[in-house]
Amino acid sequence: MGLLLSQIESPADLKRLSDEQLNQLTQEIRDELVRIMSIRPAHFASNLGVVELCLALHLTFDFSRDRLIWDTGHQIYPQKLITGRYRQFSSIRTKGGLMGYPNPNESIYDLFMTGHAGSSVSTVSGLKAADDLMGQSERKAVAVIGDGAFVSGVVYEAINNISGMDQNVLVILNDNKMSICPRTGGLARYLDKTRMTEFYQGSKKTISKVLHTIPYIGEKAQHALEHLRDGMKGAILREGMLFEEMGFRYFGPVDGHDLNNLRTILADLKNQKGPLLLHVFTNKGEGVPEASADPVKFHTPPVITKLGPERTVLELKAGGARAYTDSMSDAIHQAMVADEKVAILTAAMCQGNKLEKVRESFPTRFFDVGICESHAVAFAGGMAKAGMKPIVDIYSTFLQRAFDQIFQEVALQNLPVVFTMDRAGLTGPDGPTHHGVFDIPYMRLFPNMICMAPGDETEVEPMLQFALQQKSPTSIRYPKTNLEKVERPKAPIRLGKAETVLEGVDGTFVAFGAIMPSCYQAVLKLRAEGMQIGLINARFVKPLDSETILGALKHTKFILTVEEGTLEGGFGSAVLEAANRANLDSRKIIRVGLPDRFIDHAERHELLAELGLDVEGLCKSMRKANEQFTESHTELTESLR
Ligand SMILES: Cc1ncc(C[n+]2csc(CCOP(=O)(O)OP(=O)(O)O)c2C)c(N)n1
Numbered sequence: 001m002g003l004l005l006s007q008i009e010s011p012a013d014l015k016r017l018s019d020e021q022l023n024q025l026t027q028e029i030r031d032e033l034v035r036i037m038s039i040r041p042a043h044f045a046s047n048l049g050v051v052e053l054c055l056a057l058h059l060t061f062d063f064s065r066d067r068l069i070w071d072t073g074h075q076i077y078p079q080k081l082i083t084g085r086y087r088q089f090s091s092i093r094t095k096g097g098l099m100g101y102p103n104p105n106e107s108i109y110d111l112f113m114t115g116h117a118g119s120s121v122s123t124v125s126g127l128k129a130a131d132d133l134m135g136q137s138e139r140k141a142v143a144v145i146g147d148g149a150f151v152s153g154v155v156y157e158a159i160n161n162i163s164g165m166d167q168n169v170l171v172i173l174n175d176n177k178m179s180i181c182p183r184t185g186g187l188a189r190y191l192d193k194t195r196m197t198e199f200y201q202g203s204k205k206t207i208s209k210v211l212h213t214i215p216y217i218g219e220k221a222q223h224a225l226e227h228l229r230d231g232m233k234g235a236i237l238r239e240g241m242l243f244e245e246m247g248f249r250y251f252g253p254v255d256g257h258d259l260n261n262l263r264t265i266l267a268d269l270k271n272q273k274g275p276l277l278l279h280v281f282t283n284k285g286e287g288v289p290e291a292s293a294d295p296v297k298f299h300t301p302p303v304i305t306k307l308g309p310e311r312t313v314l315e316l317k318a319g320g321a322r323a324y325t326d327s328m329s330d331a332i333h334q335a336m337v338a339d340e341k342v343a344i345l346t347a348a349m350c351q352g353n354k355l356e357k358v359r360e361s362f363p364t365r366f367f368d369v370g371i372c373e374s375h376a377v378a379f380a381g382g383m384a385k386a387g388m389k390p391i392v393d394i395y396s397t398f399l400q401r402a403f404d405q406i407f408q409e410v411a412l413q414n415l416p417v418v419f420t421m422d423r424a425g426l427t428g429p430d431g432p433t434h435h436g437v438f439d440i441p442y443m444r445l446f447p448n449m450i451c452m453a454p455g456d457e458t459e460v461e462p463m464l465q466f467a468l469q470q471k472s473p474t475s476i477r478y479p480k481t482n483l484e485k486v487e488r489p490k491a492p493i494r495l496g497k498a499e500t501v502l503e504g505v506d507g508t509f510v511a512f513g514a515i516m517p518s519c520y521q522a523v524l525k526l527r528a529e530g531m532q533i534g535l536i537n538a539r540f541v542k543p544l545d546s547e548t549i550l551g552a553l554k555h556t557k558f559i560l561t562v563e564e565g566t567l568e569g570g571f572g573s574a575v576l577e578a579a580n581r582a583n584l585d586s587r588k589i590i591r592v593g594l595p596d597r598f599i600d601h602a603e604r605h606e607l608l609a610e611l612g613l614d615v616e617g618l619c620k621s622m623r624k625a626n627e628q629f630t631e632s633h634t635e636l637t638e639s640l641r
Pocket residue numbers: 046049072074075115116117118145146147148149150176178179180284347348349371373398401
């Protein structure tokens with residue numbers, strides 16, 4: 001008999017399987033997840049944990065019509081495997097292959113392309129509201145959200161609204177006791193308490209059935225009685241009271257790996273009315289002993305290089321070279337040693353930002369606020385106002401969540417909050433949800449904000465030091481890549497001052513950020529070809545060093561601005577604006593950066609090459625510009641003769 005997985009083209013095929021076969025399928029799915037992890041890094045522990053939940057949901061509902069959103073979306077792999085994508089699964093997270101997140105272009109079962117946490121309850125509620133209005137109220141609506149994502153403020157905005165509308169929405173809280181790192185805060189404590197309770201085995205179903213048999217008890221009375229019963233149960237056991245008080249009927253906790261029981265409960269809940277919350281306990285990493293023992297490491301581990309029996313992981317690929325993140329976390333540590341006023345904030349990304357050492361060394365000045373970026377920024381505003389020096393260490397893409405707090409609680413108050421924006425630029429296989437390509441525009445547009453990017457590894461620590469001395473908000477962006485260095489004399493960081501690395505005659509690269517070493521390599525190549533190209537390391541986009549940059553515009557034939565960010569409103573645009581203000585010919589400014597479209601997933605180096613941001617691409621743009629401006633320069637001199 002072949003693999004069962006290969007026979008599942010859509011969830012309808014699941015319904016033909018016996019209990020035993022379904023059990024076998026759970027094993028096959030986990031084997032497939034392990035197989036992928038032996039090829040490339042991918043989201044692992046979260047996917048291992050939701051195999052039974054995914055099957056139970058698709059066995060109970062028909063999500064070709066019903067609505068299902070997996071919050072964040074990093075645990076979508078089992079769904080991909082049972083919705084016709086098993087044969088393409090080997091391509092996941094590669095260029096042109098399946099995405100590592102839900103993707104509506106791949107399947108009708110993936111409703112939204114997501115990767116950021118916290119929105120599922122809102123979008124499911126919106127889908128339900130529209131379905132009801134459009135005469136399709138038979139379509140059910142389900143959101144599955146992890147305990148890490150569940151603390152996001154927007155979830156409570158949705159819960160409040162759903163409760164107010166008394167909407168028929170099922171929220172499944174997938175509680176595995178973990179965000180990427182251990183979850184933090186009061187809600188974590190609250191959820192921990194429910195772990196003392198026995199598993200719920202669907203007793204409400206019995207009560208519901210009994211009530212149906214009593215004559216003259218209408219739906220409303222039944223609803224009220226159930227509420228009363230549930231409330232009493234909650235009052236005694238206290239689990240679920242928080243949700244009950246907010247207008248959701250609470251069910252659980254249930255064992256998220258007991259497929260049969262999950263199916264029974266979901267079948268019951270499917271026909272219940274009003275807002276429902278099902279609390280499911282799962283084990284992050286289920287089925288792979290090392291992953292469940294260390295879900296932090298196995299959230300997105302390196303490739304598995306040696307496997308033992310029963311899916312035991314014997315060896316992972318060894319770590320690579322030092323990255324910008326390492327350099328920044330060391331700089332943060334140093335700054336916290338030197339100054340007791342420096343504090344560090346992360347929004348659940350302690351591991352990604354490599355802050356473990358900082359967390360251990362300075363427990364009282366380390367704040368993991370959970371997946372709550374807006375809160376983190378407003379909180380930092382408060383700290384800065386009271387005299388501390390908070391560093392908000394958040395990925396560029398996730399900081400988008402806090403746009404308004406950056407505006408109001410920080411920039412408008414002109415408070416000295418430091419933003420260290422990791423993963424700024426193309427992040428690679430995570431794709432469009434995770435590329436940090438919008439921060440240059442969204443940061444530089446606020447008055448008071450100082451915006452910087454280190455040109456290479458030598459500037460990371462000095463830039464953080466500089467930022468911590470400012471009286472205004474500052475931001476430092478750096479990419480997800482290994483450190484690089486351009487050998488040159490040291491030049492201290494000064495506000496709004498760029499660094500001229502090489503003087504040019506023909507044209508000049510003006511690089512913003514860690515793309516600078518690639519520009520340097522391009523200059524060396526082009527000089528070998530006879531072109532006298534210069535290089536400016538811009539360091540600041542705000543305040544922009546107009547003097548140096550526009551000086552190059554005046555003294556070389558043209559300048560080519562380079563940034564690993566969107567061109568719309570980015571660094572090159574800032575240079576264009578400056579040239580316009582100075583009445584200079586902006587046609588001599590060529591901008592190289594990211595086009596006005598979302599960039600797919602692929603390895604970072606593949607994307608850089610595709611978008612003309614690798615050394616070869618930069619040389620090409622420079623040669624083309626040199627040709628164009630040499631011609632127009634000759635034409636101009638000829639016409640003047
Ligand atoms: C807005 C936002 N901030 C941060 C992240 C990074 N992130 C991805 S998954 C994750 C943990 C999610 O925990 P949980 O929801 O409990 O899911 P689990 O992995 O435990 O299944 C975090 C912090 C994100 N995706 N979106």
